[in-house]
Amino acid sequence: MITHQRNYQENPRFRAHRILLGMHTISLINYKGGVGKTTLTANLGTELAFRGYKVLLIDLDPQASLTFSLVFPSVWDKDCRESRTIKNWFEALTNNNLSLRFADLIVQPAKVNKRIKDWGGAxxxxxxxxxxxxxxxxxxxxxxxxxxxxxxSALNFLQTHTHLRSGLESVSDDYDFIFFDCPANFNISTQSGIIASDFYIIPAIPDYLSILGIDQLEVQVKRLVEDYNHYAEFLEDRILINPKRLGVVFTMLSLYGKSPIAVQKAYIAKVRQKHIPYFNSFIRENKTVYGIAPEIGIPVSLQASNKKNNQLVRAELENFADEFLKLINQKIRKTNQYPTCEQKT
Known part of the structure; x- marks a missing residue:
């Protein structure tokens, strides 16, 4: 029996933060695969949608894990494969197809949106x-x-790397948040996501290999920003980029009681020693709870269950969404003075 259904309208914690007006774009990146980028993207996106935001998720990973977490393969094969994927957008650049509209690539995952509506989300x-x-x-x-x-070369670089951002300009009034699920590399699709982003998040398992790549990833992001802004000098209408790091999110944690096990604590401490910011919220490993989500087409943040483990996992996702909204608001306030609005109801 399904229990513990949430109702947005009845829960005041979801209106605890004030969020800035306008569209905000965020990339989730890491060199290492299997660190939970897709899981985090799907659950943060749907959690924010439940709270009243209009969210667009863009799957830049050719493995298409995010895609098949929200759209069944049979539906994708019938409705999306040929003409409604991010591949079509980049192909338009190689084919010089100026008629394709970015909005025509966007689909509405029916099952997820029905769950949001049924639970009272706006x-x-x-x-x-x-x-x-x-x-x-x-x-x-x-x-x-x-x-x-x-x-x-500079003009070609700009044309190629801003193609995604240019597409988003045409739908900027339609969304509050856009998230890019980036592949585990630093190829042009990932670079395009970062260039189109206001912020980026680094999901990482607290282990040797995952932590090892964080420093190099930061170097690559900095170099990309410097190169882009240098090339932008060739344009009369220069638009510089400055994607801000929100922090590392530790995923797939093994807990002893309510805390990470000792070996994972040690790697978290190493990140802290490097003065790399990280979220206080973390995501535990639970193959049972997370593993079934893509099969049923509903992320964990929108699953109802009376099982304790499910409730604990979902509570962590809610805490992460709280911290995300608070942090992104603080980051923007430091550099801009914008009007604010109450979290949507």
């Missing part, structure tokens, strides 16, 4: 699906960057 989740063909397309995009001289 927001919605939209999705741009991925495609396995992104792997080879990424190489084609790299060729486009080559130019006959430095100026032409």
């Amino acid at each position: 927001g919605s989740v939209s999705l741009v699906c991925s495609h396995l063909g992104l792997i080879s397309l990424d190489m084609e995009l790299a060729v486009l960057v080559i130019g006959a001289n430095p100026r032409q």
Whole structure:
């Protein structure tokens, strides 16, 4: 029997934060695969939608795990494969197809949005699906960057890397948050997501290999921003980028009581010693709870259950969403003075 259903309207904690007006774009990135990027993207996105926000999720990973977490493969094959994926958007650049509208690629995951509505949520989740063909397309995009001289190379770089951001400008009034689920590499699709982002989050398991890549990832992001802003000097209408790091989110934690086990605590301490900011909220490992979510097409944040483990996992996701909203608001306030609005109801 399904119990412990949530109702947004009756829960005041979901209106505890004030969030800034406007659309905010966030990339979830890490060199290492299997660290929970997709799980975090799906659950944060749907949690915010339940709280009243309009959310767009963009799957930039050719593995398409986010896509198939929200859309059944049979539906994708019938409705999306040929003409409604992010691959089509990047292909339009290689084919010089100026007629494609970004809005035409967006789908509405029916099952998730029905659950949000049934539970009294006021927001919605939209999705741009991925495609396995992104792997080879990424190489084609790299060729486009080559130019006959430095100026032409710079212009080619800008045209290629801003293509995604340009598409989002046409739908900016339709969404409060856009999340990019990036692949475990730093190819053009990932770079395009970062360039289109206001912020980025680094999901990481507190272990040797996951932590090892964080420093190098930060170096690559900094270099990308510097290169982009340098090339932008060739344009009359220069628009510089400055994606801000929100922090590391520790995922797949093994807990002893309510705390991470000793070996994971040690790696968390190493991140702290490097003065790398991280979220206080964490996501525990639970293959049973998280494993079934893609099969049923409903992320854990929208699953109802009377089982203690399910409730604990969902509570962690709610805490992370709370901290995310608070932190993103603080980050924006430091550099801008915008009007605020109460969290949507």
